[in-house]
Amino acid sequence: MKNILLILTGLVVSMPLAADQEDILFNVVSLQAEAQRQVNNNEMTVYLQAEYEGSDSTAVANTVNNKMQWALQQAQQFPDIELQTHSYSTYPVYNKNIISGWRAHQSVRLVGQNAKKMTDLVAILQAKLLVKNMSFAPTRAAYRSAEHALIEQAMAAFKAKVEIIQGTMEKKNFRIVNIDIVTDQRQPQHRRGNAKMMTSLADSNTRPGVSSGTSKVTVTVSGKVQFF
Numbered sequence: 001m002k003n004i005l006l007i008l009t010g011l012v013v014s015m016p017l018a019a020d021q022e023d024i025l026f027n028v029v030s031l032q033a034e035a036q037r038q039v040n041n042n043e044m045t046v047y048l049q050a051e052y053e054g055s056d057s058t059a060v061a062n063t064v065n066n067k068m069q070w071a072l073q074q075a076q077q078f079p080d081i082e083l084q085t086h087s088y089s090t091y092p093v094y095n096k097n098i099i100s101g102w103r104a105h106q107s108v109r110l111v112g113q114n115a116k117k118m119t120d121l122v123a124i125l126q127a128k129l130l131v132k133n134m135s136f137a138p139t140r141a142a143y144r145s146a147e148h149a150l151i152e153q154a155m156a157a158f159k160a161k162v163e164i165i166q167g168t169m170e171k172k173n174f175r176i177v178n179i180d181i182v183t184d185q186r187q188p189q190h191r192r193g194n195a196k197m198m199t200s201l202a203d204s205n206t207r208p209g210v211s212s213g214t215s216k217v218t219v220t221v222s223g224k225v226q227f228f
Contacts, residue, residue: 027171027227031161035153036218039146041136043111044118044212047086048129051105053093061090064104067128071108078121081112107132113139115210136212138185143217147183150219154181158221171227179223185215 050067054060068085075083088106092099108129112118122131138146158179166172 027169028177029165029225029227030222031158031165031225032220032222033154033157033161034218034220035150035157036216037146037150038214039138039142039217040214041138041212042142043113043137043139044115044210045133045135045137046110046118046122046131047107047133048110048122048125049105049107049132050129051103053101053103055101057090057092057102060102060104064088064090064106068106068108071125071129074124075110075121078112078117080114081110081117081121084109084111115212119210134210136210138215138217143185146217147219150183150217151181151221154219154221158223162225165225166227169227174225174227177224177226179221182220182222184218184220 048071050064050071052060052063052067054063072083072085075081086107086109088104090102090104093101093103110118110121137143162174166174
């Protein structure tokens with residue numbers, strides 16, 4: 001008898017909770033709105049690499065080190081450009097499972113917002129380094145500024161849709177059950193160097209032609225609204 005009473009008590013307590021959960025399923029509408037804009041790619045990033053191959057491991061390492069030291073000295077002429085060295089490595093070259101030589105390389109990353117100064121520096125560094133990758137993207141500040149403005153626009157569009165549906169519903173009151181805000185940015189433009197392009201650039205020692213373009217930033221607002 002005591003067990004039966006406990007079970008009945010549990011049913012009485014749980015029924016209001018189940019009723020609340022059922023209630024939220026009525027008159028619920030799923031909505032989505034978005035806003036997007038093109039943002040100027042005002043930051044340029046270039047990866048260059050110093051590399052060398054030879055029979056003496058010490059001479060190979062020294063040659064790459066000297067190239068990189070030279071590159072760092074050249075970059076001092078452009079204080080507005082951020083420079084950071086990356087991934088230094090030396091490894092053996094095999095011929096029929098026998099070490100026939102050594103190869104070393106080290107990369108350097110350049111980041112700047114002045115495209116002309118960036119390309120001027122790249123033109124200088126191409127005398128001893130190879131261009132491996134070039135990309136363009138909005139600065140973090142430009143991206144955040146666009147994102148904040150787009151969130152306001154997307155929320156306004158979401159609210160407008162709610163008001164349109166509200167006008168067609170018998171029950172005019174509403175509440176937002178949940179809402180999600182997602183920001184998406186198109187991948188920045190990349191230019192990867194191939195052997196022909198890098199050889200041509202190195203031989204000509206000219207400033208590479210670039211076009212920074214734009215990136216599309218999209219903010220999507222989605223959620224559920226209950227009318228009551």
